[in-house]
Amino acid sequence: MSHVLIVDDDVESRQGLREALTDTGHQVSEAGNGVDALAYARHLRPDLVVSDILMPQMDGFALCRACKADPALQDAPFVFYAATWASGPDEALARRLGATRFLIKPMADAALVGVLRDVLDERERADGPRGEPDLPREVESWRLYNEALIRTIETRLLDLQGELRQTREVGSAASAIIAAVAQSPLLVSLSDTHGRIGYVNARFEQVTGYTLDEIRGQTHARLRASHGDAGPDFEIRATVLAGAEWKGEFEQRKKSGERYWERASISPVRNADGEIAHFLRLAEDITAPRQAQEARDMLQARLLETERLESVGRLAGGVAHDFNNLLTVVIGHAHLLLQDLAPTDPMRADVTAMLDAATRGSTITTQLLTFARKDVVHPVVIDPADALGALGQMIQRVLGPDIRLGMSLAPDAWPVRIDPARFDQMLLNLVANARDAIAGHGVVDVSLTNMTLSRGAGAAHGGLPAGSYVAVRVADSGRGIEPAALPRIYEPFFTTKPRGEGTGLGLSSVVGTVEQAGGHVQVERTGPQGTAFLVLLPRSNGRPSPGPRDSAAEALHGTERILLVEDEPAVLDLLRRTLEAYGYTVVQAGTPERALAAVDEAIAPIDLLLTDVIMPGMNGRDLAERLRARDPRLRVLFMSGYTSEVASGRGLLPADAALIIKPFSPTALAARVRAVLDAQATVS
Incomplete structure (x- = not known):
């Protein structure tokens, strides 16, 4: 050496x-x-x-x-x-x-x-x-x-005299360049070939929050949003050391921890010997335009999803309408068979199984209509504690013998305004979900409490306004929900269950029920220890409506004359037989035009018009108005398996019209007919 x-x-x-x-x-x-x-x-x-x-x-x-x-x-x-x-x-x-x-x-x-x-x-x-x-x-x-x-x-x-003149000229140009860099709207930084920063301009300090003294000697990896991600740095250094320019976008982190996006261009700076001595980095803060683009993309995705669901909803509603007509026939004939069979007849078990299957099918159509927002809702003020208490035995049957049910119902629970049938269906759907999450033995807890949301607390609960709510919780000890599936659990037709074991409509219908009642549903917790769903329903200031009274079979009978109008032959025949079994005189017609002719030919006045809503040609409301023009005392009961016109307010039914939804049992039909006949005439 x-x-x-x-x-x-x-x-x-x-x-x-x-x-x-x-x-x-x-x-x-x-x-x-x-x-x-x-x-x-x-x-x-x-x-x-x-x-x-x-x-x-x-x-x-x-x-x-x-x-x-x-x-x-x-x-x-x-x-x-x-x-x-x-x-x-x-x-x-x-x-x-x-x-x-x-x-x-x-x-x-x-x-x-x-x-x-x-x-x-x-x-x-x-x-x-x-x-x-x-x-x-x-x-x-x-x-x-x-x-x-x-x-x-x-x-x-x-030489010095010449250099002095050149220096003055170069100095003037250099001063202009330095001022331009310092005042540039771009984030400008200069680093050595190892990425160590030696200079940053004012815009860099303004955006990142770092001063030159704080960042000098550091690398740009300090600003990386993902601190462990060094991949881009190796690629950048290799590209620039090869004499090329590197361009790309980064998600960066400010000194405050806030994240921002920048579009950067990094190029080599050579010394007098032609060697690469520095890296020049010019970056633009693109956070605002990127967020705007992401918002547009999200809006477009939501629009496409809305259009898709509307299309599926129209299909689902149509399927439900046709299916309900079929179920009306099955359920009606099953009830007629049970009435004709002796209590000890072995056929009763077969007919009961058939009736149970048809009833479960009716539940699916209800979920389809809920998803399509084409079901008819009859909200009333109820006591949720009473409603849940009445469901106790049914919930235990849904859970089966291996799953223990725990119920904790606040006796002072506030009333809520909701369709009672939809409330029951909502609870049963949540319980069925909890059951399916448990393999073998387990526990499902159902609780009911009052909850008051303060101002600002609603942000954690779907943006609900401050106020009083009733909280329904359904918690299980099952396997929890996979994180990948969590964002899609409320999506119609989405299910994690094996083929044939789920429709994917349970939670979707729960959301529909809760939102129509002005509430919110959310996953409160999930994991290896199980899942808990929380439903919040707004408190009602009204008094709970009394529950339906059991009617004796005799009280459902009558002798009045009924004009029955239905374009489905099997349904028409079943309803005629049902009404006649309860003592009524039935005039039947397969179309509104035939109904008008039948009235003209009748030897006695008609007491009640029982008509479907949607039929070829004339609809049910038009028929009712024409008959009411002849006899203002005529009472009218509409029936339908699919009433989009009710939900959309297209005017095919009066707002206060009496309505029964298919499928229904013979007893339910008889009770509704008797109630309309006994009530004041309200149809207009």
Whole structure:
């Protein structure tokens, strides 16, 4: 390892040469003038001296002459590394003084180190010590030295005058560039080839919250939103070191922790030797336009989803309408069969199973209509504790013998306004979901409490306004909901159950019921310890309506004349038989036109019109209005398996019309008919 003494009054020049030499294994000492250099040389005995010419106190020529005159130093090679203003006579003088090389600045580090290595190798190959240099006479030597020094100074002064003019011009341009960078609306930063930041502009500080002092020496990975993601940094460095520009987008993190998006361009900056020395990063804060685009994309996705669900809803509603007509026939005939069979008849079990299956089918159509928002809702004020208490035995049957039911019902629970049948169905759907989540033995807890939401607390509950609510919780000890499935659990027809074991409409219908009642449903918790659903229903200020009274079979009978209008032959025949079984006289018609003709031919007045709503040609309301024009006392009961016109308010039914929804049992039909006949005429 060779020892090199660098002599130069310019600190940056010394630093650059020192780094180049130490990187190649040399030991380096430095001096800023000839006097210090001579003292160091006599003490350190360097293997090589590299010196500038013009320096304070003692210049390079004088230093070289002194070294060559010193027996202890004369064998050390002396290399001049001078500025571009040095001339041919300067090099000649340097040679006469004993210099080994005369080099002109600037040189690439590799080239300069190569020349110095050659000089050292030449010294190693030299045989024996060098003799006294062949110097001119002392007077002649000093004359030449002084002439060279004067010439050098004059040349340098002229160069400095030119450089001063150029510096002023360049300085003016540089000032403009610096001001432009500092005031740029882009986030500007300059880093070394290892990514360490050396400069950032005001916009960078404004957006990120970091000052230059805080970020200097750090890398841009500090700003990365995902701190462990170093992949982009390797790609960027490789791209820019290859001389190419890298472009891309990042999600970054401000000093405050807030996230923002930027679009960045990173390009190489080369030094005077053509080497890549820095990375220039120009970035634009694109958080606002990106959020706007994400909002547009989300809105578009919601629009497409809404259109899809509307399409599916129309299909579901149509299917439910046709299915309800079929179920009306099945359920009605099953009830008629049970009435005809003796209590001990073995056929009763078969008919009961058939009736149960049809009833479950009716539940599915109810869910379809709920999803399609085409079911008819009859909200009343109920006591939820009474309603839940009455469901206890049915809930236990749904759960089966292996699952324990726990119920905790607040006796002072506030009343709520909701369709009672829909409330029951909502609870049974949640309980069925809880049952299906439990493998083997387990527990399902159903609780009912009052809850008051303060202002601002509604944000955690679907944005509900502050106020009083009744909270229904259904919790299970099952396996929980998979995180991937959680966002889709309320989606119609989505199910995690095996094929054939779920319709995907249970939770969807729960949401429909709760939202129509002005409430909110949410998953309160889920995990390996089970899932809990929370339903919040707004408190009602009304008084709970009394429950339906059990009617004796005799009270449902009557002798009035009923005009029955239904375009489905099987349903028409079943309803005729049912009404006649309860003692009524039935005039039946398959179309509204035939119904009008039947009234014209009737020998006695009609007491009640029982008509379907949607029929070919004339609809049920038009028929009722024409008959009421003839007899204002005529009572009317509408029936339908699918009444989109009721939900959409298209006017196909009066707002206060009496209505019974298919499918229904013979008893339910008889009770509804009796109630309409006994009530005041209200249909208009």
